[in-house]
Amino acid sequence: xxxxxxxxxxxxxxxxxxxxxxxxxxxxxxxxxxxxxxxxxxxxxxxxxxxxxxxxxxxxxxxxxxxxxxxxxxxxxxxxxxxxxxxxxxxxxxxxxxxxxxxxxxxxxxxxxxxxxxxxxxxxxxxxxxxxxxxxxxxxxxxxxxxxxxxxxxxxxxxxxxxxxxxxxxxxxxxxxxxxxxxxxxxxxxxxxxxxxxxxxxxxxxxxxxxxxxxxxxxxxxxxxxxxxxxxxxxxxxxxxxxxxxxxxxxxxxxxxxxxxxxxxxxxxxxxxxxxxxxxxxxxxxxxxxxxxxxxxxxxxxxxxxxxxxxxxxxxxxxxxxxxxxxxxxxxxxxxxxxxxxxxxxxxxxxxxxxxxxxxxxxxxxxxxxxxxxxxx
Amino acid sequence: xxxxxxxxxxxxxxxxxxxxxxxxxxxxxxxxxxxxxxxxxxxxxxxxxxxxxxxxxxxxxxxxxxxxxxxxxxxxxx
Numbered sequence: 001x002x003x004x005x006x007x008x009x010x011x012x013x014x015x016x017x018x019x020x021x022x023x024x025x026x027x028x029x030x031x032x033x034x035x036x037x038x039x040x041x042x043x044x045x046x047x048x049x050x051x052x053x054x055x056x057x058x059x060x061x062x063x064x065x066x067x068x069x070x071x072x073x074x075x076x077x078x079x080x081x082x083x084x085x086x087x088x089x090x091x092x093x094x095x096x097x098x099x100x101x102x103x104x105x106x107x108x109x110x111x112x113x114x115x116x117x118x119x120x121x122x123x124x125x126x127x128x129x130x131x132x133x134x135x136x137x138x139x140x141x142x143x144x145x146x147x148x149x150x151x152x153x154x155x156x157x158x159x160x161x162x163x164x165x166x167x168x169x170x171x172x173x174x175x176x177x178x179x180x181x182x183x184x185x186x187x188x189x190x191x192x193x194x195x196x197x198x199x200x201x202x203x204x205x206x207x208x209x210x211x212x213x214x215x216x217x218x219x220x221x222x223x224x225x226x227x228x229x230x231x232x233x234x235x236x237x238x239x240x241x242x243x244x245x246x247x248x249x250x251x252x253x254x255x256x257x258x259x260x261x262x263x264x265x266x267x268x269x270x271x272x273x274x275x276x277x278x279x280x281x282x283x284x285x286x287x288x289x290x291x292x293x294x295x296x297x298x299x300x301x302x303x304x305x306x307x308x309x310x311x312x313x314x315x316x317x318x319x320x321x322x323x324x325x326x327x328x329x330x331x332x333x334x335x336x337x338x339x340x341x342x343x344x345x346x347x348x349x350x351x352x353x354x355x356x357x358x359x360x361x362x363x364x365x366x367x368x369x370x371x372x373x374x375x376x377x
Numbered sequence: 378x379x380x381x382x383x384x385x386x387x388x389x390x391x392x393x394x395x396x397x398x399x400x401x402x403x404x405x406x407x408x409x410x411x412x413x414x415x416x417x418x419x420x421x422x423x424x425x426x427x428x429x430x431x432x433x434x435x436x437x438x439x440x441x442x443x444x445x446x447x448x449x450x451x452x453x454x455x
Contacts, residue, residue: 044395049403
């Protein structure tokens with residue numbers, strides 16, 4: 001029976017190795033990691049072990065990595081935290097038109113609080129031009145927030161160059177690395193990143209856990225106040241199970257999976273274009289996430305493809321997971337210059353480390369059939 | 378008395394409890410039995426919490442001295 005999951009940019013299936021450590025840990029009945037008795041310390045040790053693994057993956061010190069509830073919280077924390085801690089210096093922030101809603105909505109909210117935000121355009125492949133970042137910086141700029149890779153079209157942004165510009169101008173640089181983490185190298189020192197958003201459920205870890213890297217010396221206000229956990233930067237009882245599962249997911253991630261996914265991605269794009277006419281690939285041709293495919297099948301609404309594949313137990317997305325429930329076209333596709341009417345024709349197919357060539361062949365054949373039916377209807 | 382030379386050093390300044398306790402124990406976990414770890418911690422809560430937590434896990438606190446606002450601990454892995 002067919003059951004093919006190709007919506008891994010929305011979330012991934014949790015790895016059995018992560019389930020194993022979470023389950024083992026929960027059965028230990030450890031205490032609250034903030035308690036200094038033996039049970040509490042046992043929990044704290046496992047948290048610190050995970051912290052070391054995740055920090056090492058981005059070439060950071062364990063001292064600069066803090067756990068949160070996920071990407072949305074980390075993005076909110078990064079942007080609001082910098083805005084409120086540095087508003088005496090200035091009230092101008094820079095981002096792009098293709099960021100995740102948790103960045104764009106946070107920026108829009110800050111505009112209601114007296115901040116000024118520049119939303120940079122992108123080119124037709126979704127790239128932000130570092131020169132545009134430089135031009136947008138003024139004396140009041142306190143933060144530049146540009147994603148590492150786009151969730152909808154897979155474009156990998158030139159964050160190292162943008163980070164260098166920010167460093168020279170003494171402005172904080174934040175990158176949302178939720179989609180790219182463990183797939184594309186993130187080296188916060190080499191790439192001049194001051195703050196980075198990470199999460200677990202995009203990399204076969206559990207949901208409800210994420211992290212934020214904050215370089216030592218960055219002036220930031222906490223979002224959550226309370227018990228003073230995470231060096232007073234993120235209060236709240238530790239989600240110990242989630243943290244150990246996150247650590248395991250990072251530990252077992254490897255570059256070979258990314259390479260394999262790239263090959264499968266290219267195989268799919270090549271073959272679908274061979275068997276179906278008028279297929280357009282959205283996003284970057286080269287600097288693209290290894291698991292992202294975003295296509296427009298001309299004159300066929302993406303919703304119809306989504307629905308018919310869903311009936312066959314093949315799971316994809318139209319544009320992005322968040323956009324699926326809305327009637328408005330994807331803001332990312334609009335930003336790369338696709339007309340509103342055409343943007344509704346896009347579908348996103350996102351692979352995982354478990355995706356096989358055989359599965360993709362089945363999907364290609366099904367899409368071919370659906371497109372044939374729809375175009376002849 | 379001859380000065381004790383540590384085999385490894387761990388700077389935990391700026392790290393609060395319980396993270397400092399847990400990081401110290403993790404470091405000791407991977408060290409050879411009998412080797413010595415120098416741990417640097419802040420004054421205040423850390424010096425109240427780190428030494429007793431290390432001792433309760435069975436390791437031996439050989440020395441602790443205050444230098445400015447920091448404390449240096451010498452711990453033998455047992």
